[in-house]
Amino acid sequence: MTRFFLPRRAGSSARLDYAAVLDGQTVNLHAELPRSVSDVNRADILLTRRHQKFRVPARVYTARDGRLLMNAAVLLGAAVGGAAVTPGRWKLRLRVRAGRRSRTLPLLLVEQTTPLSGSTGPMKYAPLTADRYRVGRTLRGDARIVCTKAKPAAEVVNVYIEHARIEVDLRVLGADVGEPWAELVAAGRSVERPLDGVEPGVWRLEVPLAEMLPSGERPEHWNVLVHTDGRPALRLARRLHDVQTPERVFAMRKIVVSPVRGALMTIQPRYTPAGNLRFTCVPESGTE
Known part of the structure; x- marks a missing residue:
C-alpha cells in the first residue's frame, strides 16, 4: 500500500x-x-x-x-x-x-x-x-x-559510595506508590529494608552491608527489588539513558568493608548489560 x-x-x-x-x-x-x-x-x-x-x-x-x-x-x-x-x-x-x-x-x-x-x-x-x-x-x-505511557519501573537516581557505606537514591515511574520498601535478594537469601523519602518522588536505600556478607567462600550477587502497594515487585535499574554499554560507562568503584568483627568483604555496585543494579559481594581472607 x-x-x-x-x-x-x-x-x-x-x-x-x-x-x-x-x-x-x-x-x-x-x-x-x-x-x-x-x-x-x-x-x-x-x-x-x-x-x-x-x-x-x-x-x-x-x-x-x-x-x-x-x-x-x-x-x-x-x-x-x-x-x-x-x-x-x-x-x-x-x-x-x-x-x-x-x-x-x-x-x-x-x-x-x-x-x-x-x-x-x-x-x-x-x-x-x-x-x-x-x-x-x-x-x-x-x-x-x-x-x-510509562510502564511501572524503579529507576536509579544516584549511588553514593563512602568509606564503609553505600546509599542508593531511586524513584518509581509509571505508578502511584504509597510507602515503597526494598528487598535485596541473592541465591537463597533475602533482606528487607525500608526506604526513606529524601525529596518529592525520591527515596533512599541504605544498603545493609552487615547482612550481605557471603555465607561461604564464593561471591554472592544481590539484586534490588522495590515493592509498592498492590503491585508486583519492580527490579531496580538504570534505563533512562542513551549509552549502549551501561555496565562500562556507569562503572562504580568497589570498597572493602568489615561488616562484622573479624571479617572483610569487598562489595562492588555495578549495572548488568540490561541495566539492572547489582551488588557483588566477595569474602576476603584476613581479619581486622
Whole structure:
C-alpha cells in the first residue's frame, strides 16, 4: 500500500528527509516542501488527535538550489513544558501561510530515519517521565507520533559510595506508590529494608552491608527489588539513558568493608548489560 500511495502524493506533501526522537522527548524534523508552495511567511507543525490540537513553530527557508526546506523541533510532554500529548497516535502535519492564505500539508515519511550507531544512541524513553514517543507511519505514508505511557519501573537516581557505606537514591515511574520498601535478594537469601523519602518522588536505600556478607567462600550477587502497594515487585535499574554499554560507562568503584568483627568483604555496585543494579559481594581472607 505504501508503494502505491507515496509516488502519487509527492506533489502535494512535504517530504521528510529526517524524522527522529533522539533525546526521548523531542521530535526533530527536516522536510522539503513541494514545488506548488512558492512563498511562506509562517509555518507551524500541527499535532492533532480527535479534538486535541497542538501547534509548534517551524522554520522554512530557501536552499541554495532554490528548494524550500523546513526544520522543526517538537518538544513533547507537559512535564517539560512541551506539547501535552496523551497516549495514542497523533497526526503530524505542516501548516504554511503566505499573506492571508494558508495551506496544510501532510508530512510524507518515505523511509524511517536510522540514527547513526556508536557509543550512544537514541533514548527510548523520556528521561523525566519514562513515557515513550516514536515516529510512525500510516499506510498512506503520513508521519505520525505514537505516544505510550510509562510502564511501572524503579529507576536509579544516584549511588553514593563512602568509606564503609553505600546509599542508593531511586524513584518509581509509571505508578502511584504509597510507602515503597526494598528487598535485596541473592541465591537463597533475602533482606528487607525500608526506604526513606529524601525529596518529592525520591527515596533512599541504605544498603545493609552487615547482612550481605557471603555465607561461604564464593561471591554472592544481590539484586534490588522495590515493592509498592498492590503491585508486583519492580527490579531496580538504570534505563533512562542513551549509552549502549551501561555496565562500562556507569562503572562504580568497589570498597572493602568489615561488616562484622573479624571479617572483610569487598562489595562492588555495578549495572548488568540490561541495566539492572547489582551488588557483588566477595569474602576476603584476613581479619581486622
